[in-house]
Amino acid sequence: MELFQVQVTMTDLLVIAPELALTGFALVILLMSAFARPERRGFLGYTALLGVVAAMVSLYWGIGVEASAFGGMVRIDPLSFFFKAMILLICLLIVLVSLGYAKREGIGFGEYYVLILFAAVGMMLMASGVNLLIIFLGLEVMSISIYILAGIMRDDTRSVEAAFKYFLLGAFASAFLLYGIALIYASTGTLDLAGIGRVLAEQSWISGRPILITGVALLTVGFGFKLALVPFHMWTPDVYEGAPTSITAFMATGVKAAGFAAFVRVFFYALPSLQAHWTQIMWILAVATMTVGNIIALSQSNIKRMLAYSSIAHAGYILVAFVAGNELGISGILFYLLAYVFMNIGAFTVVILLGKKGEENTLIGDYAGIGYHHPLLALAMAVFMFSLAGVPPTAGFMAKFYVFSAAVKADYYWLAVIGVLNSAVAAYYYLRVLIYMYFREPEREQAIGGFSPAAVLAIIISVWGVLQMGILPSAFLALARQSIQFLL
Amino acid sequence: MTGSIFYWIAFVVTALAAVFAAVMVITRRNPIHSAMFLVLNFLCIAVLYLLLNAQFIAIIQVMIYAGAIMMLVIFVIMLLSVEEEERRRKIPVPLAQMLGMVLVFILFAQLIFGVVVKVLPGEQGEFSPERIAELGDVKTIAGLLFTKFLFPFEVASIILLVGIIGAVILSKKER
Structure with missing residues (x-):
């Protein structure tokens, strides 16, 4: 019966080559960790590193290519290429950081790396999926891996609490997303993003219909939860604080990158004809997210919680670019996310290096006097804090500059003003860390616990990224522009 | 029917x-x-x-x-x-629950309104109940699962694998 025929071609496999590479390596590590002796499990992390590098190499094929695979389920185009490369970079940095951290905290099992790789597979599927089904499945692969990773320190009550909270609320959010997808399917008759776009363009009478609008609203709730937008952010501080710090960094960068990849893809690829409707919602979300994130971050004394609220606020800045929706805005989203990867992973790595087994030293008071005892580490932290606050010449400044100028260009003056005011407020709590590091006497002796060369390499890469994107941003912006050219 | x-x-x-x-x-x-x-x-x-x-x-x-x-x-x-x-x-009814009830009510109202004004799909699905009756139910599902939806099907297997890994590592005994 010719109705059902399948042919998996070479192109199909090349399109998903990075995902295949990561999945393959994850399975190999899983088997290796089952047979390796406990004292020799150190090399599992290096195997994971090799897997990420292999995936990066296999991604090389996708430069400048536009092709879809498996009957239009996944697609490689400049946008998904950019996000896949970014997700692999995040994955590389996180594995580097984990090499020392996992050993120190006794997260000895290979499953830790397996789950990181699987989470990255899910993220890449979200970035390259052009069918709502694939986006949902990718989101689930990612989320389930992260739920487990958050609770992988089973002896730590806070880690278990984080995993449980994230799991319950995350499952609820997935249900919202799925319900939204179902309603969109009910009103357009297709799950294919291009198909949805086509139906809405041809039969514009559908676009004002309540079922479609409800579907889009529920979709926004589902994505908003994963991106920790206000008012769907309640889980963020507890989960970010309780999860192992390397996983917190992974959540703050990887999950956000993948979430925004799918967000951009769905809204600018499938629902551009509804832009007038969803821009209003996004405007409110952007303002609420920036303001609530920054104001609550002011009163935090734990640096992981502070960075959690700061990551909420940064999602708000990215939404400003999303609302602007012009060329500079969408490329600004990409630029901002990349800058955020460097500064955020860098900051979390410093937090990791300043902790010891069983003693995380995550209170801001613990940072007193670090500027004198560990001058290089403090310098790196200063760079990341300046970048998060948006001080030139760092990546954070350029990212905010592009985002706010996009808003001004699209005549969202108030949004830009609120954003700039928010960054001024945010400067207070970032610079407070600097004041503690350089102008306060340490209350007690600080020793670096898990000093590992790999983590130092991660910090060096992050500092390089922050400065490179801050001083010479044009190459990165040009790359971001090329990546979204086909959307416009 | x-x-x-x-x-x-x-x-x-x-x-x-x-x-x-x-x-x-x-x-x-x-x-x-x-x-x-x-x-x-x-x-x-x-x-x-x-x-x-x-x-x-x-x-x-x-x-x-x-x-x-x-x-x-x-x-x-x-x-x-x-x-x-x-x-x-007794579980008290806080503000959040009231708010949730209001939102659910709005959601239902929207859905009912949507059904009443008859928003029919832009594209009819290929496999309507009549067509499935003609082709055979199991055959259609199996055929679609291994052709058009082959890729999502494989991704779902990764989800199950991750779930199993999670169950094992979160519950296994300390060595």
Whole structure:
């Protein structure tokens, strides 16, 4: 019966080559960790590193290519290429950081790396999926891996609490997303993003219909939860604080990158004809997210919680670019996310290096006097804090500059003003860390616990990224522009 | 079959029963009662599948959800044995719940409005109940699962693998 025929071609496999590479390596590590002796499990992390590098190499094929695979389920185009490369970079940095951290905290099992790789597979599927089904499945692969990773320190009550909270609320959010997808399917008759776009363009009478609008609203709730937008952010501080710090960094960068990849893809690829409707919602979300994130971050004394609220606020800045929706805005989203990867992973790595087994030293008071005892580490932290606050010449400044100028260009003056005011407020709590590091006497002796060369390499890469994107941003912006050219 | 009086009566009765059971699931204080209403809900959904000519999915729904999964749920509830006083405790209705109720009401209103004004799909699906009856239910599902939806099918296997890994590492004994 010719109705059902399948042919998996070479192109199909090349399109998903990075995902295949990561999945393959994850399975190999899983088997290796089952047979390796406990004292020799150190090399599992290096195997994971090799897997990420292999995936990066296999991604090389996708430069400048536009092709879809498996009957239009996944697609490689400049946008998904950019996000896949970014997700692999995040994955590389996180594995580097984990090499020392996992050993120190006794997260000895290979499953830790397996789950990181699987989470990255899910993220890449979200970035390259052009069918709502694939986006949902990718989101689930990612989320389930992260739920487990958050609770992988089973002896730590806070880690278990984080995993449980994230799991319950995350499952609820997935249900919202799925319900939204179902309603969109009910009103357009297709799950294919291009198909949805086509139906809405041809039969514009559908676009004002309540079922479609409800579907889009529920979709926004589902994505908003994963991106920790206000008012769907309640889980963020507890989960970010309780999860192992390397996983917190992974959540703050990887999950956000993948979430925004799918967000951009769905809204600018499938629902551009509804832009007038969803821009209003996004405007409110952007303002609420920036303001609530920054104001609550002011009163935090734990640096992981502070960075959690700061990551909420940064999602708000990215939404400003999303609302602007012009060329500079969408490329600004990409630029901002990349800058955020460097500064955020860098900051979390410093937090990791300043902790010891069983003693995380995550209170801001613990940072007193670090500027004198560990001058290089403090310098790196200063760079990341300046970048998060948006001080030139760092990546954070350029990212905010592009985002706010996009808003001004699209005549969202108030949004830009609120954003700039928010960054001024945010400067207070970032610079407070600097004041503690350089102008306060340490209350007690600080020793670096898990000093590992790999983590130092991660910090060096992050500092390089922050400065490179801050001083010479044009190459990165040009790359971001090329990546979204086909959307416009 | 579609369009006959019997069809509509069957649909309305099972749909209302499903909604009733779903409401009972979340309002019962005794978890066993909730679980039983969930079984009822699953059975009603199975009947809805039958009405759409999807016999295979209906049977799977009964076997896997109403059978296997609910069995597991009831086992867990029995093993955990929720305290009597815990069960009797009155749960206050805070602002969030009121707000949630308002939002759910708006959602329902929108859905009902959407159905009343007859928003029909932009593109009719290829596999309508009539066409499935013609092709054969199991054949259609199997064919689609291994051709058009091959890739999502494979991704789903990764989800299951991750779930198994999680269950093992979160529950295995300390070495």
